[in-house]
Amino acid sequence: MTALPVCPDSVAGGDDTFARWLAERTGDLLLRVRVTGLEGSALANAGDAAAHDLLIELFARYRPHDAVLSEEGRDDRARTAAHRVWIVDPVDGTREFSEPPRQDWAVHVALWEGGNLVAGAVALPAAGITYATDIPPRVAARTPGPLRIAVSRSRPPAFVAELAGELGAELVPMGSAGVKAISVVRNLxxxxxxxxxxxxxxxAAPVAVARAAGLHTSRADGSPLRYNQADVLLPDLLVCRPEVAQQISSFIRSRKDPMPAD
Incomplete structure (x- = not known):
């Protein structure tokens, strides 16, 4: 069994720095899993399991009294009464992870405390980049030209094409949810x-980072995002530059038919 990474006291002492460290160490492990010779679903499953197990072991060592909500773990509803809950996606974009050399997958680590997201990190391991709340990203001035809207590379929903037509925007296909949300932070x-x-x-983690960067985050219709709920389904999301939030959420609210899945 590989020894657990050791977190320096100076890093473990802060939730923001710890979130970054967790995301980066998990990303390191996933890059090692990616070169084991596994392919397809076997690679995807191995990555999910290895990343989840590492995160759970590190939380047990460094944050033993905190609750954890992980995509790959059993949901213990006792977390809803906890004051601190780590919300993690060990591999966001499992399909992209399983298709080397794709870079559009991520590791998400966020901390919810007392009703709010208070720390978060999104690592893009294949790109060697991490965005986290310990060093809030600075979003560059908007690139001149049409608005750019991130969409799924394989199944862009029809309503986003309608939105693009309404705003004179262009659609930018890409992989995982975290990569799409962070693309706004990166001015892509x-x-x-x-x-x-x-x-x-x-x-959770992309929203924490986007908020730290000064971006708008909400449900698609502009209503608040709520985390650590009994039902963990959070079906829609808007991450954008503040100056376009009203236009987009107003369009969403004006639709009479339900939004299809992304």
Missing amino acids: TDAYVHAGGQYEWDS
Whole structure:
């Protein structure tokens, strides 16, 4: 069994720095799993399991009194009464992870405390980049030209095409939910609008980072995002530059038909 990484006291002492460290160490492990010779679903399953197990062991060592909500773990509803809950997606974009050399997959680590997201990190291991709340990202001035909206590379929902037409925007296909949300932080896009099918672990860490960067985050219709709920389904999401939030959420609210899944 590989020895657990040792977290320096100076890092473990802060939730923001610890979130970054967790995401990066998990990313390191996933990169090692990616070169074991496994392919397809076997690689995807091995990555999910290895990343989840590492995170759970590290929480047990460094945050033994905190609750954990992980995509790959059993949901203990006792967490809803906890004051501190780590919300993690060990591999966000498992399909992209299982298709080397794709880079559009991520590791999500977020901390919910007393009703709010207070720390978060999104690692993009294959790109060697991590965005976290310990060093809030600075979003560059918007690139001139049409608005850019991040969408699923394989199944962009029809309503986003309608939104793009309404705003004169262009659609930018890419992989995982975290990569799409962080694309706004990176000034690769101006907005990410998600239509459905997500859970709390898909958005918690990207939302924490986006908020630290000064971006708008909400449900697609502009209503608040709520985490550590008994039902972890959080079906829609808007991450965007503040100046376009009202336009987008108003369009969403004007639709009479339900939004399809992304």
